[in-house]
Amino acid sequence: MLDGVRVLDLTRVLAGPLSTMMLGDLGANVIKVERPGSGDETRGWGPPFDERGESAYYLSVNRNKKSLLADLDAPADRDLLRSLIGGARVVVDNFRPGTLERRGLDPVSFLTQEPSLIWCTITGFGPDSTRLGYDFVVQAERGWMAITGEERGGPMKSGVALADILAGKDATIAILAALAAPALPPNRRRLFISLADSATAALINVAQNVLVSGLEASRYGNAHPNLVPYQLFDAADRPLVVAVGTDAQWRACSEALGLSDLAEDPALATNAGRLAARARIVARIQARLREQPAAHWMEVLSQAGVPSGVVNTVKEALAETDASPLYGVPPSVPGAIRLPPPTLGEHDREIRERGWGAFG
Numbered sequence: 101m102l103d104g105v106r107v108l109d110l111t112r113v114l115a116g117p118l119s120t121m122m123l124g125d126l127g128a129n130v131i132k133v134e135r136p137g138s139g140d141e142t143r144g145w146g147p148p149f150d151e152r153g154e155s156a157y158y159l160s161v162n163r164n165k166k167s168l169l170a171d172l173d174a175p176a177d178r179d180l181l182r183s184l185i186g187g188a189r190v191v192v193d194n195f196r197p198g199t200l201e202r203r204g205l206d207p208v209s210f211l212t213q214e215p216s217l218i219w220c221t222i223t224g225f226g227p228d229s230t231r232l233g234y235d236f237v238v239q240a241e242r243g244w245m246a247i248t249g250e251e252r253g254g255p256m257k258s259g260v261a262l263a264d265i266l267a268g269k270d271a272t273i274a275i276l277a278a279l280a281a282p283a284l285p286p287n288r289r290r291l292f293i294s295l296a297d298s299a300t301a302a303l304i305n306v307a308q309n310v311l312v313s314g315l316e317a318s319r320y321g322n323a324h325p326n327l328v329p330y331q332l333f334d335a336a337d338r339p340l341v342v343a344v345g346t347d348a349q350w351r352a353c354s355e356a357l358g359l360s361d362l363a364e365d366p367a368l369a370t371n372a373g374r375l376a377a378r379a380r381i382v383a384r385i386q387a388r389l390r391e392q393p394a395a396h397w398m399e400v401l402s403q404a405g406v407p408s409g410v411v412n413t414v415k416e417a418l419a420e421t422d423a424s425p426l427y428g429v430p431p432s433v434p435g436a437i438r439l440p441p442p443t444l445g446e447h448d449r450e451i452r453e454r455g456w457g458a459f460g
Contacts, residue, residue, distance in 0.1 A: 101434070102128040105279070106456050108184050109133060109165060110193035110200075112140040114235070114261055115295065116222050117161040118268030120192050123275065124164030125435030129459040131184060131451060132165040132442065139167075139444040150425060152443060159441045160428050161268075166458060167442035168451045172203050180452065185210050185217070187456045190275055194222040196230055211286040218278045220271050220291040227292045235261035235295065242299035243317070247306055250321040267298040323382075328374040329353070332411070333386050335394035342385065343407040350374065356404035357388050357397075 105128040109120040117132075117140070124130040134140055140162070146155035168184075170177040182205070185191055191207070193200065200207065207219045224233015239245050239257045249256030271293040278289060300307075306317050309325060318325065322332035322341070329350075330343050344350050347370060354363035362384060367373045374381055389397055394410045401408040423429045427437050450458040 102126040102279075105129065105190065106188045107131070107190045107192065108181075108188040110191065110195065111222065112194065113142055114161060114264040115233075115268040115271065115293075116192055116194040117142075118265060119220075119222070119271040119275070120165065121161050121163060122269070122272045122431070122433060122435070123190070124439075125431040125433060125437070127435065128164075128190070129456065130165040131447075131456075131458075132162065132167050133170050133181070134167055134444060136169045136171055136445070139169075143444060154441065154443065159426065162441035163427050163437055164439050165442055166439070166447035166451060167445055169445040169448045172200075172205070178203060178205065181205060183455060184451075186214060189216060189218065189279070191217065191219045192222070192271065192275070193219075194233075196223075196232075197227065207290060208286065211289050215283065218275060218289045218291065220275050220293065222267055222271050223292065223294045225296045226294045233295045235264040238263040238295045238299050242296055243303055243306075244299060247317045247319055249319050251319050251323075253319070253321075255319075262302075263295045263299040266302050267293055267295045270298045323378075326375070327371060328378045328381055329385055331382070333389045335389050335392065335397055337393040339411040340389070340394045340397060341409050341411065342401065343409075345407065347371065349406055352404040353401065353406045356400050356406060357385060359384055359388060 102123060105123070107120055107123050107128045107130045109116065109130050109132040111117055111120060112134070120128075120130050120132070132140075138144070140158060142158040142161075143155055145157040148156045150156070150159065170181055172178065172181075185205075191210070193207075207221070211217055211219055221227065222233075223229065224238065225231045236257060239262070240255070242263070244263070245255035245257055248258065271291070274291045274293060278284065278291060281288075305326065309315075310317050320331075324330035327343075327345060330345070332339055332341050342353065344353050350368070350371075351363050354360070354368075362368055362381065368377060368381065398408060398410060418429070421430055426440050428441075431437070447458060
């Protein structure tokens with residue numbers, strides 16, 4: 101879809117590299133610019149490392165790119181970057197404010213000179229903040245950890261760096277919107293995405309609950325603040341989740357589990373009534389599910405049209421995909437894998453000699 105679109109990737113770690121990888125998956129030609137010697141910090145974030153010495157972390161978000169080494173403090177390398185920016189359609193960076201400007205690489209100047217250029221900067225806390233943007237800190241400050249974890253336990257972060265991931269995807273969305281738009285003035289082609297804003301926006305219904313009720317959000321562990329039953333249960337052999345989202349699914353669920361008294365109780369016919377009786381419903385369902393293995397209940401609930409699923413390990417989940425130790429998890433967008441994640445400076449010579457012509 102983005103065949104021929106040139107993207108200069110001045111980012112590192114996770115949010116930025118994920119965004120540029122997604123653009124690469126969609127067909128864009130991506131040059132990843134890295135500092136000489138160490139490159140992207142995540143190259144050292146291991147073990148595990150593959151047989152080439154590349155960390156799994158780095159490999160996860162850097163396919164479909166070519167690697168160039170450039171020192172921002174070297175005049176010749178700055179000239180090279182100016183040339184590449186002049187030929188690019190998109191530039192993505194995650195430098196702190198002033199870093200590029202002090203080196204004569206002011207995004208506003210390039211946007212004024214190049215009428216089709218789009219420049220997206222990913223920050224931790226907005227374009228005017230110099231705070232380092234770390235996912236863990238954002239999860240803490242933007243309310244996520246306060247609502248994650250067991251009801252009587254302590255705050256808990258997500259198992260993946262989800263604030264980084266959401267910011268990376270938000271950056272991709274913003275870039276694609278700008279690419280699809282007719283001619284835009286320079287200020288409309290200057291995009292800013294922050295982990296903090298992405299994380300706050302992702303509170304969605306939890307935020308709205310607080311705004312409407314005026315009450316603080318609580319932790320529900322593996323349950324749902326607005327739906328019952330919608331949580332983790334233990335079968336005889338392993339955990340599974342039951343996710344009842346409608347009144348019809350509730351009746352189908354309770355009947356399929358042989359809990360006809362619950363199905364026929366008018367006080368439980370609506371979700372509001374089930375919320376009020378959360379403890380009673382959960383106790384009855386849990387006692388029932390412990391009687392048989394998860395596979396039995398999956399078949400029963402599936403036949404009844406009740407959303408449910410066993411708790412798979414990561415290895416079990418990946419077994420159902422074409423995931424690769426080199427190329428990572430397949431694209432979640434309609435894209436293609438064309439290049440493995442590059443080794444540090446792998447394409448430095450050809451990019452210096454041919455510029456964007458290195459992509460043929």
